[in-house]
Amino acid sequence: xxxxxxxxxxxxxxxxxxxxxxxxxxxxxxxxxxxxxxxxxxxxxxxxxxxxxxxxxxxxxxxxxxxxxxxxxxxxxxxxxxxxxxxxxxxxxxxxxxxxxxxxxxxxxxxxxxxxxxxxxxxxxxxxxxxxxxxxxxxxxxxxxxxxxxxxxxxxxxxx
Amino acid sequence: xxxxxxxxxxxxxxxxxxxxxxxxxxxxxxxxxxxxxxxxxxxxxxxxxxxxxxxxxxxxxxxxxxxxxxxxxxxxxxxxxxxxxxxxxxxxxxxxxxxxxxxxxxxxxxxxxxxxxxxxxxxxxxxxxxxxxxxxxxxxxxxxxxxxxxxxxxxxxxxxxxxxxxxxxxxxxxxxxxxxxxxxxxxxxxxxxxxxxxxxxxxxxxxxxxxxxxxxxxxxxxxxxxxxxxxxxxxxxxxxxxxxxxxxxxxxxxxxxxxxxxxxxxxxxxxxxxxxxx
Numbered sequence: 001x002x003x004x005x006x007x008x009x010x011x012x013x014x015x016x017x018x019x020x021x022x023x024x025x026x027x028x029x030x031x032x033x034x035x036x037x038x039x040x041x042x043x044x045x046x047x048x049x050x051x052x053x054x055x056x057x058x059x060x061x062x063x064x065x066x067x068x069x070x071x072x073x074x075x076x077x078x079x080x081x082x083x084x085x086x087x088x089x090x091x092x093x094x095x096x097x098x099x100x101x102x103x104x105x106x107x108x109x110x111x112x113x114x115x116x117x118x119x120x121x122x123x124x125x126x127x128x129x130x131x132x133x134x135x136x137x138x139x140x141x142x143x144x145x146x147x148x149x150x151x152x153x154x155x156x157x158x159x160x
Numbered sequence: 161x162x163x164x165x166x167x168x169x170x171x172x173x174x175x176x177x178x179x180x181x182x183x184x185x186x187x188x189x190x191x192x193x194x195x196x197x198x199x200x201x202x203x204x205x206x207x208x209x210x211x212x213x214x215x216x217x218x219x220x221x222x223x224x225x226x227x228x229x230x231x232x233x234x235x236x237x238x239x240x241x242x243x244x245x246x247x248x249x250x251x252x253x254x255x256x257x258x259x260x261x262x263x264x265x266x267x268x269x270x271x272x273x274x275x276x277x278x279x280x281x282x283x284x285x286x287x288x289x290x291x292x293x294x295x296x297x298x299x300x301x302x303x304x305x306x307x308x309x310x311x312x313x314x315x316x317x318x319x320x321x322x323x324x325x326x327x328x329x330x331x332x333x334x335x336x337x338x339x340x341x342x343x344x345x346x347x348x349x350x351x352x353x354x355x356x357x358x359x360x361x362x363x364x365x366x367x368x369x370x371x372x373x374x375x376x377x378x379x380x381x382x383x384x385x386x387x388x389x390x391x392x393x394x395x396x397x398x399x400x401x402x403x404x405x406x407x408x409x410x411x412x413x414x415x416x417x418x419x420x421x422x423x424x425x426x427x428x429x430x431x432x433x434x435x436x437x438x
Contacts, residue, residue: 002316009258032378033400036363036417039375041348053348055375059402059417061354061362101363102352104343136376 034058034125034132040070042141043106049114052087052138053106054095058125066096066103068133071120078116078140085109112147170201181206305329309337313353313364316342317412320349320368324409328416330431331355331362332424362428363417374413377406387429394429396422405429 038056045051055069070087087107089095097103111117119138124131185202188194228234301323303314307330314327320342334357341352348369355362355417367375378396387394394407403425405416418425 009254031380031400033402035378035413036399036404037365037375037377038401055348055350055367057352057363057365057375057415057417059399060363060419079339099337100341101354102341102343102350102365104352134376134378 006149009075032059032132032134033129034062034127035123035134036133038123038136040119040121040136040138042117042119042138044141044143048111048143050109050111050117050141051106052109052119052121053104054121054123055104056102056123056125056134058101061099061101061127062125063127064098065100065125066123068122068124070095070107070122072109072111073118073120074111075116075118076114081122084111110113111143113143116140116142166197166201169198170205171200173205178206178209271347271409301325303327303329307331307335309335309353309355312337312340313351316340316351316353317366320351322366322368322410322412324412325432326366326409326412326414328364328431331358331428332420334358337362338358360420360421361418362424363415365417367413368411369413375405375415377415379404396429398422398426 003101035052036059037059038054040052040054043051043053050072054070056065056067058065066089068089071083072085072087073081074083075081087095087109092107094105095103095107118140121136121138123134123136126132173184176184181202185199185206188199189200198293303325305311305328306316310328310331317327335355336357337353338356338361339352339354341350343350343352348367350366350368351366353364355364377397377399379399382398385396387396392407392409394405396403396405398404399417402419403416403422407414415424416428418428
């Protein structure tokens with residue numbers, strides 16, 4: 001009888017553990033002593049020109065804060081992606097700020113229409129204690145062909 | 161073999177020892193022409209004999225038995241089996257495990273992230289003293305502060321077209337505005353203000369979106385303390401050695417970060433609507 005009760009309790013406990021719902025919190029990540037928040041997004045000011053924005057706020061004033069690299073990727077089907085351009089601070093000094101707690105700027109790129117584009121960004125912030133790094137993908141942006149009668153950024157695949 | 165001969169033969173075999181009968185039996189079985197009647201006679205005699213009689217034991221059996229007794233001490237008194245007593249902490253640990261699993265499972269059913277979030281909601285008066293005074297939702301909001309730096313921040317936010325009550329009206333004595341930046345005034349405007357007091361800082365950021373967006377905020381891997389006041393949803397989290405509050409108001413996404421205490425953070429939040437606590 002005791003053994004049966006014990007086994008029943010064990011089964012109930014296992015059922016509770018494995019059926020426990022989980023939720024992904026998209027807006028928060030894990031501890032980072034150097035970076036307080038970060039974000040990247042793409043805007044299309046005109047035609048085939050992309051503005052790839054990066055926004056990183058440190059925990060207090062940082063010796064250096066910004067992005068270590070931006071990978072611009074292109075796809076025709078949103079499944080297979082190809083890197084078409086890489087931005088480094090050596091070539092784009094606005095990617096790094098010094099002695100401040102925020103880096104918020106952009107880089108531009110002329111692209112081919114008729115494709116989806118997204119940016120993979122590596123954020124960083126460092127001071128005398130060390131360095132913190134975060135990674136982020138921007139949302140996907142579609143650049144329509146001139147002949148396509150739709151708004152900039154709209155998704156011809158209709159999946160959002 | 162005739163019946164009379166069988167009886168005579170049996171009488172002769174019964175005179176032999178068990179060992180001799182065993183040898184005869186082996187010889188019959190190993191032979192080319194075993195005598196079936198002889199074999200049956202020997203087996204019958206052996207079956208009738210008492211196996212416990214020392215004379216009927218095989219050669220060397222006595223010596224082997226004596227060696228066994230000397231080695232094992234047979235016969236031993238039968239020992240009662242040792243009853244293992246359960247340690248007191250086993251059922252306590254089992255009960256604690258069940259309670260812990262329940263604590264992990266229950267918050268999901270009431271819409272909370274974990275038990276700490278529930279505690280935060282229930283015990284907000286301990287974690288964060290909120291004492292709403294001043295304007296109600298129907299009153300026109302008037303920003304009033306004695307701190308020059310906060311006034312500058314408010315003026316910058318208003319210049320961007322935001323007059324909602326999002327700028328604190330109080331920070332602790334000793335803090336002065338060290339840095340304020342207005343980034344990208346034409347697109348996705350952001351106001352960054354940092355106050356310092358020796359080794360401590362308070363960082364206030366307001367981002368005004370033209371489209372719906374949200375930053376990604378770093379935090380420790382525990383639940384957030386959440387507070388809902390007059391429809392504004394504040395989230396307070398630790399991140400390493402800092403405390404962080406985030407909230408949205410209209411088109412503005414706001415964050416407040418400090419390496420001072422959580423109490424100070426909450427006092428600053430408390431000053432956003434109404435008067436300061438000091």
